[in-house]
């Protein structure tokens with residue numbers, strides 16, 4: 001691939017940033033990928049692993065050197081990093097395009113406006129790769145993490161269209177499919193499909209771990225328990241941040257689920273076999289349909 005830009009900078013070199021760096025280096029989207037962070041060890045490790053070409057702990061330097069800045073820090077930290085970057089871009093002749101990979105978009109949209117005196121900065125493109133795992137850190141990064149996965153961009157009316165195209169091209173270079181959505185729709189959809197399942201997995205494992213019979217429970221658990229709870233091994237800081245940043249949409253999703261669970265509880269309590277059968281049948285049809293979509297996308301055999 002002909003190089004699209006000279007330098008991409010990853011701010012926060014963990015699973016998501018490291019995987020993006022690896023993919024961009026493998027495809028030749030840019031001449032070099034540099035890392036920026038608040039601590040040296042993960043950046044030095046990234047250099048040792050060949051994930052990045054260089055790194056710096058100096059935010060002004062990374063802004064001067066990069067054509068694209070990709071914020072890949074935990075969700076709440078991303079808002080702070082953004083607030084540090086945006087004022088530094090004002091008045092620059094060649095400001096880099098800024099984008100992010102955080103799991104919630106509404107809080108970053110607000111943070112960007114606040115950092116720019118109430119108007120949204122045209123060169124900041126909100127993004128979110130829908131790919132990852134329960135693992136964290138640069139050691140877990142993979143060049144093929146985004147291949148055949150979706151990346152959601154949530155461009156807004158104020159965005160510069162060239163900036164959106166550049167960010168889109170960057171993700172396309174990783175093998176991802178790029179789709180666009182509105183900010184609020186993104187946060188509602190992700191609350192239902194990602195944030196709620198993580199909260200449920202954490203709640204189930206925590207509830208069982210605290211029960212008197214927890215040892216026997218975990219010793220006797222089968223594949224279904226393993227499949228349902230894998231994501232409870234995810235990073236607690238990352239998920240605390242997501243739950244805080246997407247509070248309203250997550251509460252809506254929890255309430256919808258609780259109502260549904262309440263109805264199912266009633267069916268179990270009253271021995272309503274038809275009610276239970278109807279729920280399980282509808283859910284099976286929906287899950288089977290989802291499995292078909294995953295298989296078509298080449299994601300059928302993944303975790």
Ligand SMILES: NC(=O)C1=CN([C@@H]2O[C@H](COP(=O)(O)OP(=O)(O)OC[C@H]3O[C@@H](n4cnc5c(N)ncnc54)[C@H](O)[C@@H]3O)[C@@H](O)[C@H]2O)C=CC1
Pocket residue numbers: 011012013014015016017036037038039042072073074075077078081101102103104128129130131132133134135136137138235238242
């Ligand atoms: N893990 C996943 O499956 C997915 C995560 N995301 C989002 O991507 C972002 C990154 O997640 P991961 O890569 O999994 O986390 P991670 O923990 O593997 O990496 C985060 C990196 O940010 C760095 N960092 C922390 N504070 C910083 C600061 N103040 N300045 C600069 N760097 C800082 C950490 O040192 C670490 O290297 C999060 O916002 C997360 O919500 C999005 C899609 C999937």
Ligand SMILES: O=C(O)C(=O)Cc1ccc(O)cc1
Pocket residue numbers: 102103129130131132133134194231303
């Ligand atoms: O581990 C899994 O299956 C995930 O669900 C990964 C994931 C975590 C956070 C996101 O914002 C998007 C994807």
